[in-house]
Amino acid sequence: MSAGTDPGTTAKDRTAADTAYRVREHVLRMGACEHGAHIGGSLSCADVLVHLYTEVLRLRPDEPDWPDRDRFVLSKGHAAPALYAVLAETGFLDPAELETYTRPGSRLAGHPLGRLPGVEFPTGSLGHGLSLGTGVALAMRRLGRDSRAYVLLGDGELQEGSVWEAAMLAAQYRLGNLVAVVDRNSLQITGGTEDCVALEPLAERWRSFGWHAVEVDGHDHTELRAVFGAPPAADGRPTVVIARTVKGRGVALFEGKKKSHSVQLTPRLYQRARAGLRAGRQP
Numbered sequence: 001m002s003a004g005t006d007p008g009t010t011a012k013d014r015t016a017a018d019t020a021y022r023v024r025e026h027v028l029r030m031g032a033c034e035h036g037a038h039i040g041g042s043l044s045c046a047d048v049l050v051h052l053y054t055e056v057l058r059l060r061p062d063e064p065d066w067p068d069r070d071r072f073v074l075s076k077g078h079a080a081p082a083l084y085a086v087l088a089e090t091g092f093l094d095p096a097e098l099e100t101y102t103r104p105g106s107r108l109a110g111h112p113l114g115r116l117p118g119v120e121f122p123t124g125s126l127g128h129g130l131s132l133g134t135g136v137a138l139a140m141r142r143l144g145r146d147s148r149a150y151v152l153l154g155d156g157e158l159q160e161g162s163v164w165e166a167a168m169l170a171a172q173y174r175l176g177n178l179v180a181v182v183d184r185n186s187l188q189i190t191g192g193t194e195d196c197v198a199l200e201p202l203a204e205r206w207r208s209f210g211w212h213a214v215e216v217d218g219h220d221h222t223e224l225r226a227v228f229g230a231p232p233a234a235d236g237r238p239t240v241v242i243a244r245t246v247k248g249r250g251v252a253l254f255e256g257k258k259k260s261h262s263v264q265l266t267p268r269l270y271q272r273a274r275a276g277l278r279a280g281r282q283p
Contacts, residue, residue, distance in 0.1 A: 012055075016221040019089055020050045021281055024250045026085035028265065028273050030101040035110065036264030037101070040254055041154060042082035044185040044218070044245040049086045051224040052150060052181075061091035064117040070147050071120050071136045075129020076154035076183060077111040078262075083119075084108050092118035127160025129153060130180055134170045137178035137238075148177045156188030159197045164209065167238075171210025174236035179228075180211075182240060183218065185247040189261045206240045218243030251276045 023046045031037040052072065053059070060066045074083050081101065088095040093116075100106035107116050111124030121132050133151035140147045157163065170178050184202065186193050193199055206213040212233035216223045227241055247261075248254030251273050254263070265273060 012225070013221045016047070016050055016054065019054060020047045021250075021277070022089060023050060023082060023085040024277055025274070026088065026095075026098055027081045028251070028270060028277065030081040030084070030098065031263055031273075032265040032267070032270040033101050033103075034264075035102045036262060037081045037110075038078040038261060039081070039251075039263045039265075040187070040247040040257070040260030041076060041183065041185065042079045042085075043249045043251060043254065043260075044247045045076070045079050045152060045183045045243075046082050046085075046249070047219045047221065048152065048181060048183065048224065048243050048245070049082055050089075051221060051228065052152075053086050053090045055225065056228045057150065058147070059090075059118070061118070064092065068145060068147055071133070071140075071149045072118075073121055073129045073133045073136070073149070073151045074112055074119075074123050075133075075151050076126065076157055077122075077124030077129075079152075079154075079183075080108070080110060080112050080124075083112060087116075087118045126154065126157040127162040129157075130163050130166040130170075133178055133180070134166045134175065137170070137175040138173060140177060141175070146177070148179060150179045150181065152181045152183060154188070155182055155184045155186065155193050155199060155202075156196070158182065158199055158202075167206070167209045167211065170238045175238045176232045176236040178238040180238070180240040182242045183245055184242050185245045187247045187256070187258050187261070189258065191258055202242055206242075210237060212237045212239045213242065214239070215242045215244060218245035219249060250280055252280060 027042045031039045057070045101108045112119045114122045133149040137149040203213040254260035
């Protein structure tokens with residue numbers, strides 16, 4: 001049923017959109033710090049992260065090491081600002097701690113650190129996250145737990161051969177408890193992904209490696225809910241969700257532009273970005 005005809009779904013969408021808006025506000029504030037931040041890729045995956053942490057992942061913020069929790073791996077570790085913001089919005093962190101981003105001694109480094117509540121692995125060296133998720137999914141199966149592993153990858157990261165090695169292994173072991181999510185914003189630091197190393201037809205590539213592949217608008221919470229709420233593939237294949245997104249989403253100044261990859265927002269640019277975010281907010 002569409003969001004327009006289901007009041008419950010509409011309320012959920014509104015709540016998710018409000019949370020994603022606050023996450024984007026946090027990201028911009030972190031981008032205004034001395035060292036700047038990877039803003040574009042953080043804004044593009046904000047909706048996906050909000051949906052995972054508020055509606056999908058089985059977690060206990062007050063017990064982050066709960067043995068039966070689902071595991072999440074941020075393979076595209078440069079999107080740490082979005083992850084930190086979501087952790088703050090879901091009770092893992094005090095939102096005030098976001099003000100310490102990248103300061104000396106802070107737990108909030110430019111890429112996630114394993115000592116932070118809600119972070120399973122330190123990440124940022126691209127191409128490693130799916131291997132970690134594959135190992136976790138296999139371990140959970142052998143331990144007899146029904147926990148699931150979720151891995152968020154960047155699309156430029158798919159140029160790393162280790163991603164496809166992990167994809168082959170996960171398919172070989174029929175790890176139906178593994179879900180990869182690709183933040184398909186079609187941009188990397190050097191330009192368009194299709195101009196660097198073409199990925200399309202991306203869904204078919206994953207299917208050829210033995211995965212169940214689905215595509216979704218990564219900014220549409222109704223679509224995200226339908227995709228992540230669907231049962232795993234009946235034959236035990238791992239699942240990949242290709243989330244089609246816009247780099248810099250929510251801030252017209254940065255949308256679809258490679259310059260948004262890593263930005264240090266001056267006071268003037270920060271005010272422009274915040275004004276743009278507010279102007280684009282849905283009523």
